[in-house]
Amino acid sequence: MIEFKIENKLITPEELNKFELEIELSLPEDYKAHMLKYNGGTPLSYYFYFGEPEDGIRLSYFFSIEYGALLVEKQDYLPKMHISIGKTETGYLSMSLDEENFGAIYVYYSEVELELIATSFTEFLNGLIDYSDDFENQ
Template sequence: MNNHFERTSEKINVDDLQSFEKSLKIKLPEDFKEHYLKYNGGIPDNKCFYMQAFDTFVEISRFFSIKNVDDKGQKIEDVYTNLAIKQNILQPHYLPFAKDWGGNLFCINLKLNDIFILYLDMGTVENGSIRFLTRGFENFIEMLEKCEDDEEDED
C-alpha cells in the first residue's frame, strides 16, 4: 500500500484495534488493520477512484479515524453506530471508512472484504445506491490515483 496519507489522527496500536472490533462486534480484514496501524484516518495523496462500470471518478475527501479524532475528522464507530444502529440505514456488515465531498460513504463489506460506495443523496439506501468498487481493501488503496485537478495544481 504505497499511497501516503496526510492530516491523520494520532497513531493507534493493536490493542486499540482489538477494542474497536470488540466494541462493534466485528472482525476487520488484515489489510484494513495494517493500513489503520500505519494511517489512522486522514487524507490520501491519491484520492480519486475510477469506477469503470460507470465511466466516472469518485473522490475521497477524508478517511475516518478509529480513535483520537482531530477537529476535522470523524470516528468510524460514530458513523457506523449512527447509520447501522440508530437509523438502521446501513446493514451491519458494511463498515464506512471514508467519505466523498457530498457525504457519500466508502464502505467495506466485512463478510466479503469488498469495497463499495454508498450514495446517501436521499438519506436512505435504495436500489442502486450501493455500488461495488473493487475486491479487497489493499486493492482499493492501490487503485486510488491523483485527481485531474490535483495534477493541474502541480503545473
C-alpha cells in the same frame, strides 16, 4: 503505494482489538495495517480518484478509529455487517465485513444505494490515481 497525511493520534494494536470487540466484527488485515499506520488519513493530493475524474470517485479521507472527530462506525442505515470507513467528494465509503464479501469496498450516496467498487481495501488503494498534474496544468 499511496501515502496519507496523519490527522489523528495513532492507535495501538490493543485499541484496534478493542474496536473490533466493540463492533463485534473482525476487520481485514490490509485495513488494520492501514489503520495502525495512519488511523484514518487524508491523501497527500487533493486529486486522488478511483476511476477517471469525470466519472470516478474522489477520495477525501478515511475516518479514524480513535481520537478523531469522525470515527469509523457501524451505521444503522448500512446493511448489516457493514461499517462506514471514509468520505468521498460527494458520498461515503463502506466496507463489508460479512463472510461472502469480506473486505469489499462500496461507495454510497444515500442510505440505501451501495455500489461495489473494489473487492478489497488493497484493491481500492491500488486503484487510486493522482490527477494533480492534470488539474494543476489547466
